[in-house]
Amino acid sequence: MFNQRRNLRESADEDLMVLVRDGDARAFEVLFDRHAGPAFSLAYRMCGSRSRAEDVIQEAFLSLWRAGARYDPSRGSVRGWILSAVHNRAVDSFRRQAARPAGSLEEAGVIDRLASAELTEVEVERRADAERLRQALSELPDEQRKVVELSYFGGFTHQQISDMLSLPAGTVKGRMRLALTKLRLSLDEAGVIP
Amino acid sequence: MSGMHDCGGDAAAYALGALEPREADAFREHLRECAVCRDEVQALGAVVHALPMTPRQYEVPRGLRRKVLSQVREERRAPRRRSRLGLASPLRGVLAASVAAAAAVAVVLAGVGLSAGAPATVVRARTAGITGSAQLRVVRGHAELVVRHLTPPGRGRVYEVWLQSGTAAPVSASVLFTVDASGNADVGIPGGIRHVSAVLVTPEPLGGTAKPTHAPVIIAHLA
Ligand SMILES: [Zn+2]
Numbered sequence A: 001m002f003n004q005r006r007n008l009r010e011s012a013d014e015d016l017m018v019l020v021r022d023g024d025a026r027a028f029e030v031l032f033d034r035h036a037g038p039a040f041s042l043a044y045r046m047c048g049s050r051s052r053a054e055d056v057i058q059e060a061f062l063s064l065w066r067a068g069a070r071y072d073p074s075r076g077s078v079r080g081w082i083l084s085a086v087h088n089r090a091v092d093s094f095r096r097q098a099a100r101p102a103g104s105l106e107e108a109g110v111i112d113r114l115a116s117a118e119l120t121e122v123e124v125e126r127r128a129d130a131e132r133l134r135q136a137l138s139e140l141p142d143e144q145r146k147v148v149e150l151s152y153f154g155g156f157t158h159q160q161i162s163d164m165l166s167l168p169a170g171t172v173k174g175r176m177r178l179a180l181t182k183l184r185l186s187l188d189e190a191g192v193i194p
Numbered sequence B: 001m002s003g004m005h006d007c008g009g010d011a012a013a014y015a016l017g018a019l020e021p022r023e024a025d026a027f028r029e030h031l032r033e034c035a036v037c038r039d040e041v042q043a044l045g046a047v048v049h050a051l052p053m054t055p056r057q058y059e060v061p062r063g064l065r066r067k068v069l070s071q072v073r074e075e076r077r078a079p080r081r082r083s084r085l086g087l088a089s090p091l092r093g094v095l096a097a098s099v100a101a102a103a104a105v106a107v108v109l110a111g112v113g114l115s116a117g118a119p120a121t122v123v124r125a126r127t128a129g130i131t132g133s134a135q136l137r138v139v140r141g142h143a144e145l146v147v148r149h150l151t152p153p154g155r156g157r158v159y160e161v162w163l164q165s166g167t168a169a170p171v172s173a174s175v176l177f178t179v180d181a182s183g184n185a186d187v188g189i190p191g192g193i194r195h196v197s198a199v200l201v202t203p204e205p206l207g208g209t210a211k212p213t214h215a216p217v218i219i220a221h222l223a
Helices: A002-006 A013-021 A025-047 A050-070 A078-097 A121-138 A142-152 A158-165 A171-190 B011-015 B021-033 B035-053 B062-077 B099-111
Strands: B121-124 B133-139 B142-148 B157-164 B171-177 B185-189 B198-205 B218-221
Touching: A013 A025, A013 A050, A013 A078, A025 A050, A025 A078, A025 B035, A025 B062, A050 A078, A050 B062, A078 B035, A121 A142, A121 A171, A121 B035, A142 A158, A142 A171, A142 B035, A158 A171, A171 B011, A171 B035, B011 B035, B021 B035, B062 B171, B121 B218, B133 B218, B142 B198, B142 B218, B157 B185, B171 B185
Parallel strands: none
Antiparallel strands: B121 B133, B133 B142, B142 B185, B157 B171, B157 B198, B198 B218
């Protein structure tokens, strides 16, 4: 047990989840430190406000603490599970409050940018992959990038997006398909997706 | 219906979660019998799966880290640990990890009508200014507070349990708790309550306080 505690920081996410399920607050802390940065960055991108992003993160991580038993390793990584919990919560909160940030969500400089010197090797790798996708996104034609951003980060349906952009039904779906297909190709080329 | 489906037309929107709910249901039906769309959803889904890492990366605000971790530690202090025994929810939170808890489980089960062990005395508690119900289950001088559909303590606050003996000022039971999404919690009260005349709960700032700063929202009088 002592060894296990000492090695928490080196433990795999999946092993930490087992401890969290049994109520181990220190294992939870390690998971928080590993994943809360990207989780917060996602929530902030989606909510456009620091306080709403904080609420989303608090809810998502406390539910991980209370319901960690629901994590199923066969369905993906802990990181992916946490980020999709954050995404779902943010979208729920938009739909509940019928309000969300409009337009572009460029961040105000109120929060510390991450110092990359502190990143682990795994994290550096993850972020390099993310950087390739970010690059590919930025190379999409504006109208294609926009439908991806509005749907994924804004939580809007294709119908809402066609209303917003005054586009005929079907056009938005078509743009989504073009955009994701191109992104997929560039990730394949970069070897991000095997 | 599925034969008429425009294959490929919906896969991207579906992967992005952008179909209207009814369309999504129909498309899920379609996916069961269409390998073409299944493949496309899988291919495009991998892209969507990578999107959450693309925003500019920030450090977690320090206050947020503190807030989340202190709440977790508080919930840890209030023994609401999950069991691996798979009991239905009203009893689940009762289970602490210790051996002693195994005995307690038996008696609480007895208290709700199963056989064996000493019966639990149930004391109905009064709530004030919040909705929901609360009761105290007492077995052999040990108590557990069971709350259902209770109003959450509010942002930045936590419920704190107090023990009162006679007319003396209430003393903190060193138990802080919050409720789950349904407003439920089973909160073990450490130590005996033989000399306690009332169990009180107040909403307090995270971390709790040494003296109540708010009127009790749950009051359970013990005979
Ligand atoms: Zn199809």
